[in-house]
Amino acid sequence: MGNVLDGLAGIVGDDKVTAKEEDLLRYAVDQAPVTDFQLPLAVVFPESVADVQAVVRSCAAAGIAIVPRGAGTGVSGGAHATRNSIILSLERMDRILAINADDETAVVEPGVVNAVLNEAVAPYGLMYAPDPASFRSSTIGGNVATNAGGLRCAKYGVTRDSVLALDVVLADGSLIHTGHQTFKGVAGYDLTGLLVGSEGTLGIVVGVTVRLKYLPQEVHTIAAFYPDFRSAAAGVLAVGKARVQPAIMELLDGGTLAQLDDLYGSDLRARGRSLLLVQTDGFGAAAEADVVRRVLQAGGATVTTEASAEAERLVELRRHSRGAEVDDEYRVGEDVAVPRSRLVDYVAALESMAAQYQVQLKVVAHAGDGNLHPTFWIERQADAVDPDAMERLQSALDHSITEALAVGGTITGEHGVGQYKLRWLGQEQPEAVRELQRRIKDLFDPSGILNPGKAI
Amino acid sequence: MGNVLDGLAGIVGDDKVTAKEEDLLRYAVDQAPVTDFQLPLAVVFPESVADVQAVVRSCAAAGIAIVPRGAGTGVSGGAHATRNSIILSLERMDRILAINADDETAVVEPGVVNAVLNEAVAPYGLMYAPDPASFRSSTIGGNVATNAGGLRCAKYGVTRDSVLALDVVLADGSLIHTGHQTFKGVAGYDLTGLLVGSEGTLGIVVGVTVRLKYLPQEVHTIAAFYPDFRSAAAGVLAVGKARVQPAIMELLDGGTLAQLDDLYGSDLRARGRSLLLVQTDGFGAAAEADVVRRVLQAGGATVTTEASAEAERLVELRRHSRGAEVDDEYRVGEDVAVPRSRLVDYVAALESMAAQYQVQLKVVAHAGDGNLHPTFWIERQADAVDPDAMERLQSALDHSITEALAVGGTITGEHGVGQYKLRWLGQEQPEAVRELQRRIKDLFDPSGILNPGKAI
Structure with a gap:
C-alpha cells in the first residue's frame, strides 16, 4: 500500500494523493446504504486529463481497481470503494471550458457542479436542463455516470438527452472522443449513449459537451x-x-x-x-x-x-425533501419507475406493504415520469435494532421491487444500479441480456479495473 | 442459390420468399446512390418474430448475409444488397400491437409506417414525434435503424428520444428485450441506445416500444x-x-x-x-x-x-422538396450537420464550392438543428455524362464534407452512414473509435452476417 501511494504520488504529485485515514473514511462511500464497507488504498485528485490517464495506466499495471467519484451524492453505492481500489475524485477538474451561446452548447470538465453550470449559462438565457435534487452539489460527471434525472425530466429529458459528446479515458489509459458537437449526429454507433449511465465501469469521463435549453421566461x-x-x-x-x-x-x-x-x-x-x-x-x-x-x-x-x-x-x-438524512441500512430510499397508468395502484400497493411488514413509509414521486422514490425505514431505539425489524425492512424492499416489475416497471428510474441494487437486477433483466452487458464490459475493460462490481 | 431459396421457403413458407428477378431487382437497393450493385439471393418477408428467428438461424448456418429492410426509403445505402445476401423485408410485420394512451406509449412491429402510427394515436391527442420527410412511407423499424430525424426534432428530438424499448433478434437467432416500458430507466447499460442507429448491423429489430408526445392543439x-x-x-x-x-x-x-x-x-x-x-x-x-x-x-x-x-x-x-427525384451517381443529397453558429458561413462555403467545381447546388436545412441537406448534381445530356463532370461532382462532395468537419460538424445528421458515406467516416472518427465499434460489432455478430459493410 505504501508502494501504491508512493507510486501515484510520484506520477501526479504529492498534493493530489492522500492516504490519511480521515480522507480514506470520508471518500470510502457515497450516500447509499453500505453492505460491504471497504477502505480505499488512496484517494487521488487528478487535475487534468493527463493526470487521469497516468493514474489509469499505473493502476492497470498494478491491478488496482479505480472507483471514479464526483461529489459522492449518489444513492446506489456506485462510488463505494471496493477491495483493492483507489478512489479517483474528479472534483478538482471543475472548469467550464467553453460556453457556446449561439450553438447552445457548453463544454465542461466532469467536476463542474450542476448548479454552477446553470449559473454560468443563465446570463445567456440558457439552462442545463437535468436537475437532480442534488443539483447544488452533484457534478456533471456524476450525473453522466448515473444518467441522472431530476424534477424537470418529464418535459426536458434526462442527462442522456442533454449530452452531445464525451471525452473518455479507457481502461488502458487511452483517450477517446465520442459523439458530436452538433444537436444531431448518427455517424457510427452511439458510444456516447452507451457510456452515459455506465457508472464508470466502461471508462472515465473527463470531458462533457452538453446541449443547453432555453431558460423559460415565464x-x-x-x-x-x-x-x-x-x-x-x-x-x-x-x-x-x-x-x-x-x-x-x-x-x-x-x-x-x-x-x-x-x-x-x-x-x-x-x-x-x-x-x-x-x-x-x-x-x-x-x-x-x-x-x-x-x-x-x-x-x-x-x-x-x-x-x-x-x-x-x-x-x-x-x-430538499430528502433533507439532511442519508440512507443507511435502516432507511432505504428507492427509485422505481412504473408506467404512468399504474401510479395509483402502485402507490396503494406500497401502502399495503408498509402495513403488512410494519415499516415506515414515505413517498415522493417525479410523477410526470412515473418515477417514485418510496423510502422505507424502521426506527432505531438507542442504537439497538430489532433484527426482526431489519428483516421486515428487507422484505418490504424486495416486495416493492417485485410489485414494480409486475406492473411493467423498472428497479431504477434515475439513481442507477450501483452496488446496492445489484441484488434486484436479475429480476428485471434475463441472463442473456446481462451476459451481453458483461461481454461489453469485458470488451472495454478486460482486466476489470474500472469500478468493478457495479452497474451490471 | 436454389438451395438457399428452397431452404428458406421450407422454413417460413413459399409465400414469404421470392427469387423472381423483378423482385430481386426491386429490393436490391434503397434510394441511395449505388456504387457496388449486387442482386440479393432472395427476398424474404417474415410475418412473425419466429419467422425472423428461423431465417437468421438458417442464414447463420449457411453463412449468408442478411440485409434488413423497412420501406427502402433510406438514402445512404443501408439497405443495399451486398454479396451473398438475402433481403429481409419487414414490411409485413406491420401491426400496432398496443396503444397505451394513459401511459403515452405504443408497441409496434417494425413494419408499421410512421404516418400510420400517427393516424392511429391522433384520436387520443397523441403523436409519434419523429417525422422524417418520408414519414408517409417509411417504417418505424427503418427509422430506428437509422435513428431518423425529421422536421420536428429541434423541439421533439430524434427517433432515439422516442424509443423506450426494443425486441431484437440477435445474430444467433435468439431474441432479447432491451430498455423499459417506463419513460425513465437506468438499469444496466443502454443497449437500446446502442441498437438505435446501428442500421441492422448488431441485431434485427422486431418490436419497438415508443413514447408518444402530445399532439399540439395550436x-x-x-x-x-x-x-x-x-x-x-x-x-x-x-x-x-x-x-x-x-x-x-x-x-x-x-x-x-x-x-x-x-x-x-x-x-x-x-x-x-x-x-x-x-x-x-x-x-x-x-x-x-x-x-x-x-x-x-x-x-x-x-x-x-x-x-x-x-x-x-x-x-x-x-x-416534398425531394420530389420524385431519387439520388443517383449524378445527384447526391447530403446530410451534414454543423454547430448552429456556423450555419451562415457553411452555406456561403457551399455556394463557393458549387461555383468552384461547376456543379449545381440546392440546399434545404432542418436549420434549428444545424442539419443541412445540400444536393449537388450535374446535368446528364442524352444519357452521356462528361467524366470530368463526374469527377468535379465527387470533388464538390468531398470538399463539402471536409468543410463541415472543419467547422465542428458531422458527416451525417440523420440519414446514417449506410454504405455510401463510409468513405468519409474515417475523417470524422479516428481509428481508435472505429476499432472500438468494430469490436462491438464482432461481439454482437461474430460471423459478420448482419448487414455487413454498413454503418461503421
Whole structure:
C-alpha cells in the first residue's frame, strides 16, 4: 500500500494523493446504504486529463481497481470503494471550458457542479436542463455516470438527452472522443449513449459537451392539496389527459409533508394528506396553468389561490425533501419507475406493504415520469435494532421491487444500479441480456479495473 | 442459390420468399446512390418474430448475409444488397400491437409506417414525434435503424428520444428485450441506445416500444422570404437568440424554391431568393409566433401576412422538396450537420464550392438543428455524362464534407452512414473509435452476417 501511494504520488504529485485515514473514511462511500464497507488504498485528485490517464495506466499495471467519484451524492453505492481500489475524485477538474451561446452548447470538465453550470449559462438565457435534487452539489460527471434525472425530466429529458459528446479515458489509459458537437449526429454507433449511465465501469469521463435549453421566461407553479394520496396520483393522469406537459409534476405523500413540516416549520400536513406540485413554463405557461388548475380542482384538489411565489417555495421544499438524512441500512430510499397508468395502484400497493411488514413509509414521486422514490425505514431505539425489524425492512424492499416489475416497471428510474441494487437486477433483466452487458464490459475493460462490481 | 431459396421457403413458407428477378431487382437497393450493385439471393418477408428467428438461424448456418429492410426509403445505402445476401423485408410485420394512451406509449412491429402510427394515436391527442420527410412511407423499424430525424426534432428530438424499448433478434437467432416500458430507466447499460442507429448491423429489430408526445392543439406557421440565403440563415440564429424553440425551422434556398415552383406551379422564386419556414406549436404557439415574426422582420425578411394555412401549405411543399427525384451517381443529397453558429458561413462555403467545381447546388436545412441537406448534381445530356463532370461532382462532395468537419460538424445528421458515406467516416472518427465499434460489432455478430459493410 505504501508502494501504491508512493507510486501515484510520484506520477501526479504529492498534493493530489492522500492516504490519511480521515480522507480514506470520508471518500470510502457515497450516500447509499453500505453492505460491504471497504477502505480505499488512496484517494487521488487528478487535475487534468493527463493526470487521469497516468493514474489509469499505473493502476492497470498494478491491478488496482479505480472507483471514479464526483461529489459522492449518489444513492446506489456506485462510488463505494471496493477491495483493492483507489478512489479517483474528479472534483478538482471543475472548469467550464467553453460556453457556446449561439450553438447552445457548453463544454465542461466532469467536476463542474450542476448548479454552477446553470449559473454560468443563465446570463445567456440558457439552462442545463437535468436537475437532480442534488443539483447544488452533484457534478456533471456524476450525473453522466448515473444518467441522472431530476424534477424537470418529464418535459426536458434526462442527462442522456442533454449530452452531445464525451471525452473518455479507457481502461488502458487511452483517450477517446465520442459523439458530436452538433444537436444531431448518427455517424457510427452511439458510444456516447452507451457510456452515459455506465457508472464508470466502461471508462472515465473527463470531458462533457452538453446541449443547453432555453431558460423559460415565464413559470407558473400550482400547489394542489388532496385528502389522500391516490386522488393526487389520479391528478397526474388527469393533467396528462388534458395533454398539458408540465416541466415539473411532483407528488408528495402525507409522510413527506409531515417531515417537511418538522424540518421547516411549514403547515403542509394541516392543509392536506397529499400534495401535487405542478410547474408549467415557457410561452404557454399561463394557459397551461389554467388548464392544470381546472382539471385538478375537478379531481377533488384544493388548489392554492396564492401567488406562484408561495407554490414555488413548496417546490424548493420538495427539492430538499430528502433533507439532511442519508440512507443507511435502516432507511432505504428507492427509485422505481412504473408506467404512468399504474401510479395509483402502485402507490396503494406500497401502502399495503408498509402495513403488512410494519415499516415506515414515505413517498415522493417525479410523477410526470412515473418515477417514485418510496423510502422505507424502521426506527432505531438507542442504537439497538430489532433484527426482526431489519428483516421486515428487507422484505418490504424486495416486495416493492417485485410489485414494480409486475406492473411493467423498472428497479431504477434515475439513481442507477450501483452496488446496492445489484441484488434486484436479475429480476428485471434475463441472463442473456446481462451476459451481453458483461461481454461489453469485458470488451472495454478486460482486466476489470474500472469500478468493478457495479452497474451490471 | 436454389438451395438457399428452397431452404428458406421450407422454413417460413413459399409465400414469404421470392427469387423472381423483378423482385430481386426491386429490393436490391434503397434510394441511395449505388456504387457496388449486387442482386440479393432472395427476398424474404417474415410475418412473425419466429419467422425472423428461423431465417437468421438458417442464414447463420449457411453463412449468408442478411440485409434488413423497412420501406427502402433510406438514402445512404443501408439497405443495399451486398454479396451473398438475402433481403429481409419487414414490411409485413406491420401491426400496432398496443396503444397505451394513459401511459403515452405504443408497441409496434417494425413494419408499421410512421404516418400510420400517427393516424392511429391522433384520436387520443397523441403523436409519434419523429417525422422524417418520408414519414408517409417509411417504417418505424427503418427509422430506428437509422435513428431518423425529421422536421420536428429541434423541439421533439430524434427517433432515439422516442424509443423506450426494443425486441431484437440477435445474430444467433435468439431474441432479447432491451430498455423499459417506463419513460425513465437506468438499469444496466443502454443497449437500446446502442441498437438505435446501428442500421441492422448488431441485431434485427422486431418490436419497438415508443413514447408518444402530445399532439399540439395550436400550431402557427410563419413563412419568411429573404433576398438571399445568408440572411435567412441568420434568421435562424435570431430566433434562437430570442429563446423561442419552434417545432419546425426549415431553410430553403433559391434552387429549392425554383424546383418547387416547377413541380407544383407555385410562385416562391418570385417572392424571394430564400425561404425560412417556422412553425410554433403548443399552448404558447401564438406568443412564440409573434416573437418570431418580429425578429425575422428585423432581420430583413418579408414575413407573410397570409393566414397560417397558406404557410402550412409551404411546409407541406417543403416535405416534398425531394420530389420524385431519387439520388443517383449524378445527384447526391447530403446530410451534414454543423454547430448552429456556423450555419451562415457553411452555406456561403457551399455556394463557393458549387461555383468552384461547376456543379449545381440546392440546399434545404432542418436549420434549428444545424442539419443541412445540400444536393449537388450535374446535368446528364442524352444519357452521356462528361467524366470530368463526374469527377468535379465527387470533388464538390468531398470538399463539402471536409468543410463541415472543419467547422465542428458531422458527416451525417440523420440519414446514417449506410454504405455510401463510409468513405468519409474515417475523417470524422479516428481509428481508435472505429476499432472500438468494430469490436462491438464482432461481439454482437461474430460471423459478420448482419448487414455487413454498413454503418461503421
